[in-house]
Amino acid sequence: MTTATALIAVRDVTKTYAMEGAPVHALRGVTLDIHAGEFVAVVGPSGSGKSTFMHILGCLDRPTAGRYLLDGRDVSALSDDELSAIRNRRIGFVFQGFNLLARTSALENVELPLLYAHDHRVSPAARRQRAMKALTAVGLENRAEHHPNQLSGGQQQRVAIARALLNDPAILLADEPTGNLDSRTSIEVMDIFQRLKEERGITIILITHEPQVAEYGSRIIRFKDGRVVADQPNASRRAAAEELAAVALGSAEET
Amino acid sequence: MNMFNRSTLAIAIRALRRNRLQTSLTIVGMTIGVAAVLAMIAIGTGAEAAIEDQIRAAGMNLIVVTAGNYKVKATDDFGGGAVEPSAALRSTDPPYLNRGDRDDRRERHFIFSAISAGSAVRRLTSFLSPTLHAHPEDDPMEKHDHPTARQRLGDSEAGLGSAATLTSTDAEAIRGVRGVQYVAEGLHQNVHVKAGDRRWFTRLHGTDMRLPLIRRAWTFRSGRFFSAGEQLKAEQVMVLGSVVAQRVFGDENPVGRDVAIWNQSFRVVGVVTTTSWMVAPAPGDDQFDAVYIPFSTVHRLLNLAKLNDITITAASTGEVSRIMGDVTKLLRVRHQIGDDKPDDFTVTTQARQALAKGGMRPDVARAVVGNVAGLEKVTLEQLGKTLDRATRTMTALLAGIAAVSLLVGGIGIMNIMLLSVTERTREIGIRRAVGARARDVRAQFVAEAVALSVTGGVAGVLAGLVAAEGLSRYLHWSTTISPSAVFLAVGVAAAVGIFFGWYPAKQAAGLDPIQSLRYE
Numbered sequence: 001m002t003t004a005t006a007l008i009a010v011r012d013v014t015k016t017y018a019m020e021g022a023p024v025h026a027l028r029g030v031t032l033d034i035h036a037g038e039f040v041a042v043v044g045p046s047g048s049g050k051s052t053f054m055h056i057l058g059c060l061d062r063p064t065a066g067r068y069l070l071d072g073r074d075v076s077a078l079s080d081d082e083l084s085a086i087r088n089r090r091i092g093f094v095f096q097g098f099n100l101l102a103r104t105s106a107l108e109n110v111e112l113p114l115l116y117a118h119d120h121r122v123s124p125a126a127r128r129q130r131a132m133k134a135l136t137a138v139g140l141e142n143r144a145e146h147h148p149n150q151l152s153g154g155q156q157q158r159v160a161i162a163r164a165l166l167n168d169p170a171i172l173l174a175d176e177p178t179g180n181l182d183s184r185t186s187i188e189v190m191d192i193f194q195r196l197k198e199e200r201g202i203t204i205i206l207i208t209h210e211p212q213v214a215e216y217g218s219r220i221i222r223f224k225d226g227r228v229v230a231d232q233p234n235a236s237r238r239a240a241a242e243e244l245a246a247v248a249l250g251s252a253e254e255t
Numbered sequence: 256m257n258m259f260n261r262s263t264l265a266i267a268i269r270a271l272r273r274n275r276l277q278t279s280l281t282i283v284g285m286t287i288g289v290a291a292v293l294a295m296i297a298i299g300t301g302a303e304a305a306i307e308d309q310i311r312a313a314g315m316n317l318i319v320v321t322a323g324n325y326k327v328k329a330t331d332d333f334g335g336g337a338v339e340p341s342a343a344l345r346s347t348d349p350p351y352l353n354r355g356d357r358d359d360r361r362e363r364h365f366i367f368s369a370i371s372a373g374s375a376v377r378r379l380t381s382f383l384s385p386t387l388h389a390h391p392e393d394d395p396m397e398k399h400d401h402p403t404a405r406q407r408l409g410d411s412e413a414g415l416g417s418a419a420t421l422t423s424t425d426a427e428a429i430r431g432v433r434g435v436q437y438v439a440e441g442l443h444q445n446v447h448v449k450a451g452d453r454r455w456f457t458r459l460h461g462t463d464m465r466l467p468l469i470r471r472a473w474t475f476r477s478g479r480f481f482s483a484g485e486q487l488k489a490e491q492v493m494v495l496g497s498v499v500a501q502r503v504f505g506d507e508n509p510v511g512r513d514v515a516i517w518n519q520s521f522r523v524v525g526v527v528t529t530t531s532w533m534v535a536p537a538p539g540d541d542q543f544d545a546v547y548i549p550f551s552t553v554h555r556l557l558n559l560a561k562l563n564d565i566t567i568t569a570a571s572t573g574e575v576s577r578i579m580g581d582v583t584k585l586l587r588v589r590h591q592i593g594d595d596k597p598d599d600f601t602v603t604t605q606a607r608q609a610l611a612k613g614g615m616r617p618d619v620a621r622a623v624v625g626n627v628a629g630l631e632k633v634t635l636e637q638l639g640k641t642l643d644r645a646t647r648t649m650t651a652l653l654a655g656i657a658a659v660s661l662l663v664g665g666i667g668i669m670n671i672m673l674l675s676v677t678e679r680t681r682e683i684g685i686r687r688a689v690g691a692r693a694r695d696v697r698a699q700f701v702a703e704a705v706a707l708s709v710t711g712g713v714a715g716v717l718a719g720l721v722a723a724e725g726l727s728r729y730l731h732w733s734t735t736i737s738p739s740a741v742f743l744a745v746g747v748a749a750a751v752g753i754f755f756g757w758y759p760a761k762q763a764a765g766l767d768p769i770q771s772l773r774y775e
Contacts, residue, residue: 060688060768081692088690099685099772103273115266116690124265163689 006033006069007170007203008057013066013076015052015226026052028226029066036170037201039193041217041234043208049226051175054207058091058173059083071170088116092164096176098156100148100163107131107144110163117167134162138192154185161192165202172196174206178213184247190216191240216240263695267702270682274675278707281671285711285748286718288664292657293719293736293744298726299650301734316436317469318567318579320429320586321601322421420599421562423550425589426463429567432581436570439463440550440562448495448503448546449515455502458545459516461553467527469568470542476500478510478525481549485524489551493521496543497528497536514546519556521548575604664711665751672704672759676766683763684771697764704756705749712748716741 015027026049034040044050055061056068059075060083068076075086093099100109110131114122122130135141138158148156157177164172174193178186194216196202206217214220215238222230271278426440442461447454460466467473467480481492493514500509509523528536528543536543554560567582569575579602586600676683683696691699723734 055769058688060772081694084687084690084692084695087688093688095772099681099688101273101682101685104269108269112686113689116686116692116695118692167690 007036007071008034009067009069009072010057011067011069013053013056013063013068015049015056015061016064025226027056027063030226030228031066032221032228032231034203034205036203037197039197039204039206039216039218041206041208041214041220042223043211043214043220044223045209047225048223050207050223052226053223054173054175054205057171057205058093059086084116085119088113089119089167090170092161092167092169092172094157094160094164094172094174094177096179098148098153098160098180100156100159102149103147105145105147106135106140106151106159109148109159110134110166112163113166130166131162134166135159137165138162152185153181154188157181157185157189158192161189165196169202171203171205174204176208177206178208178210186213187240187243187247190238191244194240212238263698263702264706266699267706270679270699271703271706277671277675281667281707282711282714284667285661285664285708285751286714288657288661288751289712289715289744289748290718290722291660291715292654292747293716293740294722294726294734295653295657296650296740296744297719297723297734297736298732299646299653300737300740301723301727301732302649303646304735305733316569316571316575317604318569318575318582319603320421320425320565320567320582321603322561322563323599323601420590421565421586422560423554423562425586426562426565428585428589429565429582432578432585434570434574434578434581436568437465437468438568439466439469439566441564441566442550442553442559442561443563444553446516446546448499450503450509450512453503455499457496457499458541459553460545460547461550462547463550466547466566469566473527473529476526476528477508478523480527480547481524486549486551489549489555491519491521491552491556492524492548494525494527494547495523496545496547497526498538498540498544499546500526502538516546517556579604661747661751665708665755668704668707668752669755669759671707672700672756673762675703676700676759676763679763680766680771680774683766684768684774687766687768688772693764696766697760700760700763701753701756704760705752708748708752708756709745712745715748716744719744 010030010032013027013030014025017024017026028049030049030053042050042053052061056063059070059078062083063076066076067074070086070090075083078086087093100106101112107128108131111127114127114130132141132144135144138161140155140158140162143151143155143159148159151159157180161172172193177189181189190213193204193206197204197218204217206214208214215234215236218234218237220230220232220234221228423440426438429435430438440461440463442459444459444461445456446459447456464481464483464486467475476497478494480494481490484490485492495503495509495514503509503514504512509526512523513520514523515521527547538544550562567578569578583598583602587598590599592599686696686699687693720736723736726732727734
């Protein structure tokens with residue numbers, strides 16, 4: 001692996017929180033590269049620093065020390081506005097709790113990133129059109145006017161994915177995306193991720209504490225106590241599409 | 256600076272729509288504030304206007320120049336209520352007359368007038384005393400060398416029976432005096448109005464086309480007043496008072512019909528009546544049991560050049576005294592009256608009669624009329640100004656009280672916005688995660704506050720207009736809403752929104768994205 005071609009290059013990043021006097025070391029020196037088109041699963045127990053790592057990768061937070069190069073550009077010292085622009089253009093987030101705006105239609109939720117795309121303004125009509133396209137891509141075109149509380153968990157997560165992908169980001173950051181979903185819908189979400197990687201070459205970084213969910217990734221990074229303890233390609237990679245086909249077949253046989 | 260671009264406003268409005276109840280309650284608070292301010296200003300300025308109106312309606316801006324000077328005959332009536340106007344004017348020092356210019360004869364006359372006050376016997380004496388025949392019309396041997404006096408012979412053939420000292424060129428000259436609003440020539444006679452077999456004995460006013468601008472509360476039941484062209488050509492057109500119209504034509508519309516006076520035919524162009532509910536037109540009154548024709552027509556038909564009187568309005572009530580002085584000076588020059596000679600005309604205001612008639616509490620009126628002579632020149636104006644000042648203070652007070660409700664409305668907005676920042680912490684986190692800058696969040700919250708306050712402001716303006724209209728319609732309060740008051744109210748509402756929205760918006764913008772995403 002060479003740094004020059006890496007989409008994400010993290011060098012000796014530390015993060016320390018000052019919590020009531022005693023400093024908390026969330027990250028104690030992390031160094032790794034992630035290349036474009038990788039599907040990386042980050043695993044580790046709670047408190048291992050994986051969430052902090054994700055926040056730094058997602059430009060929601062800055063490292064205390066060390067360097068974080070995104071596209072070869074050091075983003076650790078960028079201003080808040082510049083970080084916002086990067087979040088808007090380069091990164092899509094998917095969260096455990098979906099984080100959709102309540103009492104807002106699916107379509108309007110998906111539109112959200114375009115409202116903050118300050119460098120290229122989009123007309124309301126074009127905005128709706130793009131949002132509709134993104135919703136169609138996740139199979140929810142007929143749920144566009146539904147509010148989050150009228151949608152199932154899986155559907156909400158798909159709305160969130162459509163929103164994350166609206167600005168064609170290079171990176172999709174998923175923080176426990178299956179945490180609130182049953183196993184069947186979890187597989188559906190993983191299928192979407194795997195297809196995004198294969199078909200659109202989007203780099204996916206999946207944070208999870210469930211080893212079996214991490215198995216969908218092509219590379220697994222283990223965190224413990226703020227350090228990377230393991231980082232290897234996933235030999236036993238699960239394929240969500242096949243599993244879904246098997247489930248469909250199984251239910252077909254049952255009937 | 257794209258702080259308030261369209262999408263910011265769109266985001267803000269969407270966000271507000273999600274909390275309809277809170278949003279509408281906040282707007283109601285703002286609405287009440289703005290409506291209260293507007294209604295209070297409306298009441299205050301309405302009261303000012305009403306007082307100004309009453310002062311005007313009472314004739315406080317009205318000046319009448321009458322031909323002739325009758326001061327000698329009426330110097331005693333201060334106890335009596337109904338006062339000959341000229342008496343009050345003449346018996347004090349008019350500010351427009353230079354004391355030093357007066358000669359001894361005049362001084363003696365004044366002293367005598369004062370001594371004779373109230374005594375019928377002495378009044379009789381003064382009347383008979385040849386030395387006190389101060390009025391030029393009373394002395395056939397008196398020589399007048401000004402042009403209008405020379406026309407006296409011609410006038411006397413018309414038998415109008417008043418002094419022939421005023422002409423329409425005098426009126427034209429008065430139109431040039433600073434502060435004069437309208438001037439109307441006046442010729443008055445009693446006439447028989449005939450239409451078919453109906454006859455009515457009434458009052459004829461030869462006047463100027465501007466009279467409707469001077470008379471308050473006049474309205475044309477049908478038709479119009481005679482025009483400038485008709486006046487210029489001295490056409491035989493006539494406007495009927497509503498009483499005459501009723502007596503001569505019954506319920507028919509007289510406009511376009513012909514009536515005759517002096518065996519001359521006049522075409523009726525209008526019927527005038529009053530909008531005032533205080534003075535109903537009645538037979539025998541001077542305004543509506545009357546007919547109006549151009550003074551030029553009277554001049555042409557009766558071969559006259561003189562006027563009985565000239566009615567003047569001052570643009571501002573405060574200038575009445577000054578204008579009276581200017582008019583007096585002007586006419587003295589025009590009539591070539593020497594410094595030692597008395598005026599051959601009389602300048603009066605109608606203030607005194609108005610006081611005696613009403614519009615003021617009787618005890619006040621009595622106090623004013625009964626005590627000091629010439630008071631109407633000074634004190635009534637001051638009274639008017641005092642009332643003006645008082646109402647302005649009242650307006651300020653009312654607006655101040657209402658402003659408190661606006662402040663409360665503003666605090667309501669701030670409260671709801673602060674609550675909303677806490678409530679929507681997660682929303683803020685989401686927006687930040689998808690790329691909203693801190694200032695986008697701040698702009699959104701300020702925009703929300705402004706949207707709330709301006710919506711409330713506009714609704715408040717409507718409510719205020721309705722309230723003001725209701726007050727004037729059902730409680731007969733006089734209210735006035737000026738466009739500037741409306742703009743002020745909406746502007747203040749927007750300012751309140753920005754002011755009280757800024758702090759919550761700053762709080763919202765300062766939230767840490769990660770913390771707010773985790774917020775439950």
